[in-house]
Amino acid sequence: GAGVSQTPSNKVTEKGKYVELRCDPISGHTALYWYRQSLGQGPEFLIYFQGTGAADDSGLPNDRFFAVRPEGSVSTLKIQRTERGDSAVYLCASSLGTGPDTQYFGPGTRLTVL
Amino acid sequence: AQSVAQPEDQVNVAEGNPLTVKCTYSVSGNPYLFWYVQYPNRGLQFLLKYITGDNLVKGSYGFEAEFNKSQTSFHLKKPSALVSDSALYFCAVRDNVNTDKLIFGTGTRLQVFP
Secondary structure (H helix, E strand, O other): OOOOEEEOOEEEEOOOOOEEEEEEOOOOOOEEEEEEEOOOOOOEEEEEEEOOEEEEOOOOOOOOEEEEOOOOOOEEEEEOOOOHHHOEEEEEEEEOOOOOOOOEEOOOEEEEEO | OOEEEOOOOEEEEEOOOOEEEOOEEEOOOOOOEEEEEEOOOOOEEEEEEEOOOOOEEEOHHHOEEEEEOOOOEEEEEEOOOOHHHOEEEEEEEEOOOOOOOEEEOOOEEEEEEO
16 A cells, blocks of 8 residues: 655755645554654654644754644644754654554655755 | 664675674663664665564564563664665664654664675
């Protein structure tokens, strides 16, 4: 079946602009996660949704970052007033439920802020 | 604090030889441990996980991992390496304290030489 999909695959923007990154999870998966991976590092947690609600947003670096999942499926990560330090690969993952359920990752969106 | 350590930045092995990629962890409570592989310009692919039961876990592509509670380790192994196994490998542990987010190590680059 279809895996997790993310669009766009690449996004280049200028400092100060607003961007939206989209994640389409595996059908039927109730949990959705956003991670950020900087060059040479492991993924770092940003936010986690269980259904429509954000169960844990403790990884969001500041209030320029926001994410929604209005219908409990597709999620959008929104970044306002982008900074060069936001440049990274943004990864989305979904799992059937919670606990030890495997998180399946999408291919990521490479964000470059000039 | 819960954490994962991958002490080797890179592991080199000749094709046909056994390989080991090391991982140690620190968690509160029972550990849920995962291995993922990342090929260039692609997302993370799930290899295997330890939840409970047998200390030797078998996963995809002939990989296996050994859970050792006394040494708090979860090393990834394969009896005979292939050139196509060359990739970036990440160990991760589920955060038992807060939510179901994964805490990743910094990754180990495996290079298999023909």
